[in-house]
Amino acid sequence: MEAETTTYTFGPHKIDRSLVFYSTPLSFAMVNLRPVLPGHVLVCSRREVKRFVDLSADETCDLWLTAKEVCGRLERYHEASSLTFTIQDGPQAGQRVPHVHIHILPRKSGDFENNDEIYEAINEKEKELKEKLDLDKERKDRTSEEMAREADEYRALFL
Amino acid sequence: MEAETTTYTFGPHKIDRSLVFYSTPLSFAMVNLRPVLPGHVLVCSRREVKRFVDLSADETCDLWLTAKEVCGRLERYHEASSLTFTIQDGPQAGQRVPHVHIHILPRKSGDFENNDEIYEAINEKEKELKEKLDLDKERKDRTSEEMAREADEYRALFL
Numbered sequence: 001m002e003a004e005t006t007t008y009t010f011g012p013h014k015i016d017r018s019l020v021f022y023s024t025p026l027s028f029a030m031v032n033l034r035p036v037l038p039g040h041v042l043v044c045s046r047r048e049v050k051r052f053v054d055l056s057a058d059e060t061c062d063l064w065l066t067a068k069e070v071c072g073r074l075e076r077y078h079e080a081s082s083l084t085f086t087i088q089d090g091p092q093a094g095q096r097v098p099h100v101h102i103h104i105l106p107r108k109s110g111d112f113e114n115n116d117e118i119y120e121a122i123n124e125k126e127k128e129l130k131e132k133l134d135l136d137k138e139r140k141d142r143t144s145e146e147m148a149r150e151a152d153e154y155r156a157l158f159l
Numbered sequence: 160m161e162a163e164t165t166t167y168t169f170g171p172h173k174i175d176r177s178l179v180f181y182s183t184p185l186s187f188a189m190v191n192l193r194p195v196l197p198g199h200v201l202v203c204s205r206r207e208v209k210r211f212v213d214l215s216a217d218e219t220c221d222l223w224l225t226a227k228e229v230c231g232r233l234e235r236y237h238e239a240s241s242l243t244f245t246i247q248d249g250p251q252a253g254q255r256v257p258h259v260h261i262h263i264l265p266r267k268s269g270d271f272e273n274n275d276e277i278y279e280a281i282n283e284k285e286k287e288l289k290e291k292l293d294l295d296k297e298r299k300d301r302t303s304e305e306m307a308r309e310a311d312e313y314r315a316l317f318l
Contacts, residue, residue, distance in 0.1 A: 052226075052230065055227070060224055061216075061223070061224070065220070067211075068216075071248075080251070082248055082251035083211065083252055085244075085246040085248060088241075088243065089230075089241055089243065089244060090242060091241060092270070093241035093243045105252075120278075
């Protein structure tokens with residue numbers, strides 16, 4: 001998919017390419033350190049851009065074409081029937097990592113008792129993620145191996 | 160902006176063009192019958208498409224370039240500092256009107272005591288909207304005139 005030398009960053013954080021399961025020259029899709037639901041992934045711009053409006057037209061199109069490329073496969077793989085797409089664009093919208101990213105979540109009937117709790121869960125997890133990453137602590141909900149294994153599964157969906 | 164004969168539809172519903180404040184050949188932005196926050200608008204594909212994955216590449220790009228065109232102006236106009244973008248893609252994600260649409264909401268510090276209540280509010284309003292539209296009742300939170308006035312204000316942002 002990408003050259004050995006390719007690097008990915010998410011805000012101030014370096015992302016190991018074993019966690020990236022799909023990429024283009026302008027965007028990449030990665031598994032999530034603390035997913036809210038099975039298949040909860042992030043689609044990010046390659047360039048570190050804080051706000052959605054700062055993406056170029058090419059980056060905007062590529063980001064969402066990447067999301068479209070990814071979302072149907074994830075929905076089928078997780079036997080879901082709907083999807084939630086969200087950009088929390090800026091701190092007052094719940095954005096914790098200042099780098100444009102789409103949350104994609106495969107949804108099923110009854111996955112959250114109250115359908116809207118999912119957003120609360122996203123924010124809570126993203127907050128934890130930032131704390132984790134900022135503090136550079138080693139505590140994790142998932143191991144790198146577990147995450148890389150999930151990325152392998154998703155990478156296979158594109159073969 | 161558009162020819163007198165231009166018509167807009169949102170799922171099964173005809174949308175009066177006085178409510179549309181920005182449009183392209185593939186997308187349009189309209190004010191909301193029951194906004195959750197000031198400046199809560201919808202960006203819709205012109206073609207009636209239920210699921211995001213069913214948009215063409217051109218429609219996908221145009222939808223999000225339209226959102227980008229609109230969002231900065233709305234944020235400034237409402238003196239907000241962040242934005243929430245959400246697609247509820249399918250019924251299990253809270254979609255009530257089966258036509259791809261982006262919710263855009265200007266966000267400010269403290270606009271919702273719990274930041275995530277906004278999603279609950281979106282779903283609740285969209286549910287009410289569907290009930291209203293489905294039942295074709297005349298009860299409305301806002302009058303057509305009020306909505307058209309808001310659309311006029313937003314249209315002026317593009318002059």
